[in-house]
Amino acid sequence: MPPWGFGLTYYSPASEHVGGSEVSVRQVRLSLSRMIGERFSIGISGELIKGIRHFDRVEASGSTASWNLGALYRFTDSWVAGISFFPPFDVGPDSNASTNLSGFNQSILSPGILGLGLGFMPNRFFKAGISILAVGGTQNTALLYDQNIAYGKKLSFQPRIGASYVFFEYPFLSMELALGLYDEVSRIEAQDNRFHKTFALDVNPWFINTGIGADGASHYYNWIVSLGVDVVRTLRTFEIIPKDPVPNLKGSFPSPITRGQSQEFVKPTLQEVKQIIIDIPEKI
Secondary structure, eight states: OTTEEEEEEEEEEEEEEETTEEEEEEEEEEEEEEEETTTEEEEEEEEEEEEEEEETTEEEEEEEEEEEEEEEEESSSSEEEEEEEEOOEEEOOOTTOSOOOTTTSOOEEEOOEEEEEEEEEEETTEEEEEEEEEEOOOTTOBOSSOTTSBBOOSOEEEEEEEEEEEEEEETTEEEEEEEEEEEEOOOBTTOOOEEEEEEEEEEEETTEEEEEEEEEETTEEEEEEEEEEOHHHHHHHTTSSOOOSSOOOOEEOOOSSSOOOOOOOOOOOHHHHHHHHHHHHHHO
16 A cells, blocks of 8 residues: 555564473564655564473463564665664563473563665566674573573674575566575674575466575575465466566566666556456456
8 A cells, every 4th residue: 555564474583492492482563664755665563572481391471562663765776775673672581480490481582683784676587685783782691402601792793695586487487596695693602603605496386486495504504495375466367356567577587787677557546446356256
């Protein structure tokens, strides 16, 4: 709903599992953003945060509320800068916990995070960016697996760089490749930094999204496989709603640095949107 944007997210940004024990954070985030003029936008989110402490059959949960801010500024048609801020939060002990197990029912602390980024998007097929995160300190904290090892004693900086390229786009299939690098600056006492290399490939036939990704570093490897359905592309495939106003390339390996197809699109009027909604039951 230009110039407004809305988002609702549920996810778990941090967790640690050791045997049958778990310490994790889960969040529900409601976001609101607004364009101001042609080049600037700002967003704010409110969060409900739940902290999970689980040991064998004993569980102690707590909750708190938080917020975060972000903004984007587009310098030119191709360059955009962003900033975000997540304040620190503390999920306190569970006053109703049914155990006196030493060290179990403690606060879960999350540091404040300031992010700065610069993106280059010359067309809709290629994107590249660099960013740096400043992660604040959390004094007197440790990980679950060894509370004698300090964690996050001081401010740390974590740089990242990456790019993605849609190298194949037809009406029946699109494919996108992404590569990245980042420096995992260790926040664990007496552990070295790790330099990571990341890779992802999306293969999307019609309205299906499939993908595989990998992240590797010294003594570390992680991978993920995904499968999903794009609801909007599904409705467009079966002509329940109008086709995408941006036509497919119908080709492969477009130039990653020149501007994309130069076309102007007229936004649908309120009456046209109303008619689309009225026609949906008959088209289904």
